[in-house]
Amino acid sequence: MLKHVVFLDRDGVINADSPDYVISWEEFFFIPKSRQAIADLCAAGCTLFVVTNQSAVHRKMITVSELERLHRKMIAAIEDRGGKIQDVFYCPHLPEEGCLCRKPKPGLLLEAQRRYGIDLSTAFMVGDSEKDMVCGRAAGCRYAVLVRTGNGRQAEKRLKEKGQPPDHIAPDLFSAARFQA
Ligand SMILES: [Mg+2]
Numbered sequence: 001m002l003k004h005v006v007f008l009d010r011d012g013v014i015n016a017d018s019p020d021y022v023i024s025w026e027e028f029f030f031i032p033k034s035r036q037a038i039a040d041l042c043a044a045g046c047t048l049f050v051v052t053n054q055s056a057v058h059r060k061m062i063t064v065s066e067l068e069r070l071h072r073k074m075i076a077a078i079e080d081r082g083g084k085i086q087d088v089f090y091c092p093h094l095p096e097e098g099c100l101c102r103k104p105k106p107g108l109l110l111e112a113q114r115r116y117g118i119d120l121s122t123a124f125m126v127g128d129s130e131k132d133m134v135c136g137r138a139a140g141c142r143y144a145v146l147v148r149t150g151n152g153r154q155a156e157k158r159l160k161e162k163g164q165p166p167d168h169i170a171p172d173l174f175s176a177a178r179f180q181a
């Protein structure tokens, strides 16, 4: 992933996912070596963005300011290990709201593209769900990379059944960071 823009899903890629939503710093647990992976990607010249569905906001489980505070803590903890997150884009909507930013729609990536002038045709999307892979493709990313952490194993199975395998599959973000495209 040398020198490329890399979009990272959050839950199940950077931190452990939870069926009850991750809505506080006390519930936010980094997946082993995910911060090292982010630091390594930065050292290799990548620019990293986090793109995440956070319907917990419109479910009124967490406020926008609480979510943004959580993200500032995440970023600070990543910076402690030498990594950098350029920006975090999140979708606060419920699936039934039919917004344009909830993955698998490509809205979050297109927003990042507009704001930062990104060439999506060379970008990577790394996620643990089918939604992430579809989103990456819909946005025109070069590579859709699936990690087996979080929901990755189920997603791998479903994508295989559908005949839509990801471009690359890695055990976790740390391994994904070593993918030589
Ligand atoms: Mg996820």
Ligand SMILES: [Zn+2]
Pocket: 091, 092, 093, 099, 100, 101, 102
């Ligand atoms: Zn949305």
